[in-house]
Amino acid sequence: MTSIQRDDVTVEVVVLPRDMHRFDLITSFLRFRKQIFVDRMAWPLHHAEGIEFEQYDTFDTAYVVAHHDGEIVGGARLKRTDKEYGNGAIVYSYMIRDAHLGLLPGMPHNLCTDTPPVDAKSWELTRFAAQPVPGLAERILEAANAYLFTLGADQCLFLGPPAFLRMATKLGWQPEPMGDIVKNDDGRFLAFSCAVLAPESRHGVTVFPAAAHHDARPYAH
Template identity: 35%
Template sequence: MLTTTLSFENLHNHGELFANMLRARRDLFIVHNKWNLPEALGMEYDQYDTPASRWVVVHDELGRVLAGNRLTPSTARCGIYSYMIRDAQRGLLDTIPSHLLYDEAPVGENVWESSRLFVSHDVPAARRRRVHARLVLALTKAARDLGATNCLTLLNANWPRWAGRVGVDMTAMGPVMEIEGVANQVVSMNFVPNLH
């Protein structure tokens, strides 16, 4: 099992991995979960897949994507958009409630957002926990390498059950909300204790 952090600067070094990750996102979010998201050429994408973002991918030696995640700086701007959690709070996204945070969405050089976190639905149940842990550890390292001390993410509200197992300090940043029939919550991953 390998992990790769992709950026627009290094995509050319990794063959089809970026496209395979977008295909895996489509398979899970559009085909399996039946979410109404943009797609083209068999790939899912949105307005946050820009050169400002990075993508952490867990994959095998053949490039088959097992899991993935997108990291976007809270300072990013693309037209009217910034980052997903902040834009939802500002009422720009009709699929995520605007009351998802207790306070105003933070913006700062050391604050990033983790979004589109997934484990492919065809990863066997016996292997899912290990793949998920590998993804969280890789995204933690990537975020820290980018200078993040905090990373906001919208997660399934069951996060307290596994946060300790992967060694990430997490704090609820908003209420538990039902989105697409699933209980979700915005959480901040605090990387300060792990910085050396």
Template identity: 30%
Template sequence: MFNRIVINDRNRGQFGALVQEQLRQRRALFHEELGWDIPRSEHIEQDQYDRAETVYVIVEKDGEVQAYARLMPTVATVRYGQAEFSYLTRDATLGLLPGIPPHILGGRAAPQSEDVWEVSRVEAADKAALVTLFETIAEFAEAVGVTELITFTRKNFDRIVRGLGYDASVLGEPVQYGGKPYCAIRMALGARATKAGREAEGFKLAS
């Protein structure tokens, strides 16, 4: 049976070991396997979007992390030196993230709203863990008044999301990132299919 854990700045100390394991898995996938040139240390992957406002959703079983995702309010900002960062998708459109083309939203303004959050760094070991992960994300989102998610991810993620029973739309044209097609996707959380997850496919997710 899966354990579903939502981690924020208030309970992060309690679940510090799970957070660190997630960061280790992220380094292994995004840097070592996919070859992304991203901020990292010898053992973990961590960047400017891992901060106080960040919410981690982790699915674990028998002490092993089976799925994870990172959530960020689109209204959150932080300043590092002379640069102000908000969330990954918006910062990319502002030219703050070298390597990601700024036109990923097709000329649209990046949302900054209490009811829109960003989801990133999504991965799952299998379909069951993925379904559980998104059920947990949707329940958390409903509890805090979030109705939509935005992400910059692999092009096939929109199909995966629709297979889970959620409405998803691609924003802008796909761009090349890390040698593969990526795009911005907006996901509505309001209408959840009763048979969510039965058509989900496409690993690894890598977003």
């Protein structure tokens, strides 16, 4: 990949079903996820026709998508925690809670010490990944935080490797682990929560207090 700078990247929050006219960005992000999580990291995730998708990719999801000259370079998925999906024997809500309830084969059910929240002001961020562009991970998380702030959200839950929690700390959050570090065939990871922060505007760029630049690498579930 040619050298890309932080300010060369456009970061958008695409909200379904409102932004169906931007569904091409979501499709490209699903293709990017397949390249990162399946092709590069060899995770045994469902994929077809070059894209990775699952039961949480529904038509009430918000996606943070970073792109440059038509190429996806990063992104994440946002789910509200009080939504349910399915009418059969298994009803899904969001990844952290469903893992805690033992609904996800291969995912440790001891991910959280307490039952994960179910309310309209708590959101979950998963499927976070970014190419190694300086400051890109920061911009994706800033965009997610700013979007959640406009909705009046109180907290965002994350699922990822321990390095993800350390990165959140460097970017100005105060992450609270929801349980111990666990592991499966995909590696070591943990769930943690962060309060949604009021963004500040500095030189036209939304930043967090005490935010630090970070070279991003593929992360998370």
